[in-house]
Every structure is written in structure tokens, then in C-alpha cells.
Amino acid sequence: MIKNHFYILSGETKTIAAAECLAILESLNMDYKAEKYDQVLLLKAEGESCQRIAERAAMVHRCCISLLKCEADFNQIMASLRDVDFQKHISAKETFAVRVKRIKNYSSEVSSLLLEKEIGTFIHKRVGARANLKNPDKLFYGVLTEGVFLFGISVRESERKALGLRKAKFRPFFIPSSMNPHLARAMVNLSRARPKGVFLDPFCGAGGLLIEAGLMGCKTIGSDIDKKMVRGAKRNLLHFNIVNWNIIVSDAKHLPFNHFDSIATDPPYGGSASTKGVRPEELIESFLHELDELSSPTGYVCLGTPLTVNVDESILGTSFRIIEKHLIPVHKSLTRQIIVLRK
Incomplete structure (x- = not known):
């Protein structure tokens, strides 16, 4: 009705x-x-x-x-x-x-x-x-x-209040750059993730996006180039009793996955988040070109970046187009943009 x-x-x-x-x-x-x-x-x-x-x-x-x-x-x-x-x-x-x-x-x-x-x-x-x-x-x-x-x-x-119980300070593995759970959940939703679908975060860090996707009933796959992050993310998913997940050490510029339905990710961009010496713009561009070869023709990608990163340029030469852009002021010197891409 x-x-x-x-x-x-x-x-x-x-x-x-x-x-x-x-x-x-x-x-x-x-x-x-x-x-x-x-x-x-x-x-x-x-x-x-x-x-x-x-x-x-x-x-x-x-x-x-x-x-x-x-x-x-x-x-x-x-x-x-x-x-x-x-x-x-x-x-x-x-x-x-x-x-x-x-x-x-x-x-x-x-x-x-x-x-x-x-x-x-x-x-x-x-x-x-x-x-x-x-x-x-x-x-x-x-x-x-x-x-x-x-x-x-x-x-x-809504269940909004429960999200506060999953703040980074309540997790066994904590990093200062961890995204708050409200934004993490929103990004998972913006990726059009659905229960039982396969959700991917190739820059998983401490696993905040994977936690929210897992609690929504997704099969979650995560990767990070940093072994410490992978170990920590695993601890966090176990802490929140997430099931049906897999996290591996991997470079997002060379993804080892061949099937996923939705993607949400917040690539590192300096400061306390390490880019392993690669410029954020270069990292995001390489990742999106790699993703273009692997992602579903009907899938969505939700991407978090600083406003200084020109995603319009990063997707040149790919099949992606920007369908949504949301700006979130973080502090005086940083505004985060949440961008939704689709082929």
C-alpha cells in the first residue's frame, strides 16, 4: 500500500x-x-x-x-x-x-x-x-x-542512538582518523548496499564502514595496504559480532576481488592517515581506474575525499559519472566531500 x-x-x-x-x-x-x-x-x-x-x-x-x-x-x-x-x-x-x-x-x-x-x-x-x-x-x-x-x-x-555506541573510542582498535559511525552508516547507504549483497571497502582502515555494512546484513569484504590496520579491523568486526566477512592485506590500486555489489570507502589523504608516499589525487585516480575494470555495470561507489581532490578529473577515462556530491565541514582547514559515482 x-x-x-x-x-x-x-x-x-x-x-x-x-x-x-x-x-x-x-x-x-x-x-x-x-x-x-x-x-x-x-x-x-x-x-x-x-x-x-x-x-x-x-x-x-x-x-x-x-x-x-x-x-x-x-x-x-x-x-x-x-x-x-x-x-x-x-x-x-x-x-x-x-x-x-x-x-x-x-x-x-x-x-x-x-x-x-x-x-x-x-x-x-x-x-x-x-x-x-x-x-x-x-x-x-x-x-x-x-x-x-x-x-x-x-x-x-530511528536506530540513530545505537550508532553512538559504536564510536571509535568504544572499539578495541582505535585510530584518531576513524570516521564517526553516523557518517559511515550514511556512506554505506549511499552506496545502495543491500542485505545479503557483497559490500567492499578497499581502504578499510579500522573497519568502520565494514562494521556498518555487516550490521545491515551485507557480506563484507575489506582490504588495506597496512597490516596493522587489517589486524585492527578484524578485531573490531569480531568485537561487534559481525559475521560473513573477509579482510586481507592488499593495495587498492591492484584489487584482487572480482565480485562486489556496492562500494563505500574513505581513502587516506595525509595527516594521521598514511598514503604510503602516494599523493591522494594519484591514489584515488589509480584506484578508480582499477575499479572501473572490476565493478558491476549497475553498481554504485560512495567515495569520501577532501574537497581539494578533484574527482571530476580523477574519473576522466573511466565509465564513472558523479550523480551526487555532499559537502561536510570537518574543521576550519578541512571540508570532506562525499561523492556517489555510477557507471
Whole structure:
């Protein structure tokens, strides 16, 4: 059944959260129609889409069944509520609460507290249900963003909080340059990885991307030119009880693999991450040309690099094209770009 849902997105970056949700649906061959707002994504898709995104996404806070969308004007909102058949969604015997979230400072003239109160009163009068702010049977959720108001029923929160338990400091093998698990999970999703598919990270380092892919049910393959990293990555995968994986010592410029469905990787680029004397630009270009000979004609590659690396030049002479680019400020002197490639 096709349903409308909206998703409350995290605010780490402007574009990657919505792109991650859409990539998850594409990996599962689910059709969708999307409307993007600041930190909110409205989707028309199969009913299971909400569950799948909530289970897998790193950049999503909450998923809601959408009941209405209107202009972010108090009178317009209250008038639009009359068109919602609340009897379909809550009975007189159930309890409820109403929460309204404002994204940034959008529609500051509309009081979120007043909206919560008046919408709660409206629902009580319409169906006879009682409010319970601490432990409601149903949570009605509204959000103000970019001049619009979206309102619905909260279905579930995402698994985002669990990702924090996999931060580098909680792993048996730790390196300072380790990617945070939220970005690692998002990159795996952007690669269109799917459960039981073969996922490859040829610059696996401490194994952060492999951990996230493994927990999603992928068969994971990793390699690194540094023996210490390979040993450490193995320890980390064992620590998180990842199954169906293989990690070897290998040069990414000469990959020994001949089958994989999706790739996400964050090649080293100096500093605490060693490039073994090879310039990052040269390393990435050589790797992509090698990958061009081996990757699936329909596969995706999600690549993390500094903004200073010109990936447009690196893919010259290959079959790859850039389909997505997301910028993530790391600190004053470093902006990371997350690039999705496809043939």
C-alpha cells in the first residue's frame, strides 16, 4: 500500500540526510515521490518504506505518517485539521500527546506551544480521546519548516542512538582518523548496499564502514595496504559480532576481488592517515581506474575525499559519472566531500 510519510532529519549537513533516505529505497527497488524541505523529507512510497528507513538510516530522527501539509499559518493549520479523519487514527479509549517541532527559526511568528495546546484540544473534542503527555498511546507530531507545516502520527524513532555506541573510542582498535559511525552508516547507504549483497571497502582502515555494512546484513569484504590496520579491523568486526566477512592485506590500486555489489570507502589523504608516499589525487585516480575494470555495470561507489581532490578529473577515462556530491565541514582547514559515482 502506498502511503505518505515524513521524516525528521538530522542537521549535520544540508543534503546528505535526504539523499540517504532515497538511496535506501533505491537499494530495495522501492518507487517513491519526494518533496525535500530543510531537515524534513516528505515521501510517497510503499508502506514498508518507513520501517526500512528507520532501521537503516543514520541521519533520520523520526518517521511519521503524514496527515496534512499546509501553509505555516496558525489559522490555516487549524482550518486544515477539519479535513483530517481522526477517527481513523485514534479511538476515544486511547490517549495521545501533541508535539510541534520548529526547524531552525522558520515561521517564528507561529507559537509551537500554542499549536500543541490548540491541536490537542481539537483532537479531544473531535474523538473524545484524553491527553497523556508522559506515556501516550498515540503521539501526534507536527513540524514547521520553510513556510510549511507538516502534521502526522509518529510511527517510530530511528536506530540513530545505537550508532553512538559504536564510536571509535568504544572499539578495541582505535585510530584518531576513524570516521564517526553516523557518517559511515550514511556512506554505506549511499552506496545502495543491500542485505545479503557483497559490500567492499578497499581502504578499510579500522573497519568502520565494514562494521556498518555487516550490521545491515551485507557480506563484507575489506582490504588495506597496512597490516596493522587489517589486524585492527578484524578485531573490531569480531568485537561487534559481525559475521560473513573477509579482510586481507592488499593495495587498492591492484584489487584482487572480482565480485562486489556496492562500494563505500574513505581513502587516506595525509595527516594521521598514511598514503604510503602516494599523493591522494594519484591514489584515488589509480584506484578508480582499477575499479572501473572490476565493478558491476549497475553498481554504485560512495567515495569520501577532501574537497581539494578533484574527482571530476580523477574519473576522466573511466565509465564513472558523479550523480551526487555532499559537502561536510570537518574543521576550519578541512571540508570532506562525499561523492556517489555510477557507471
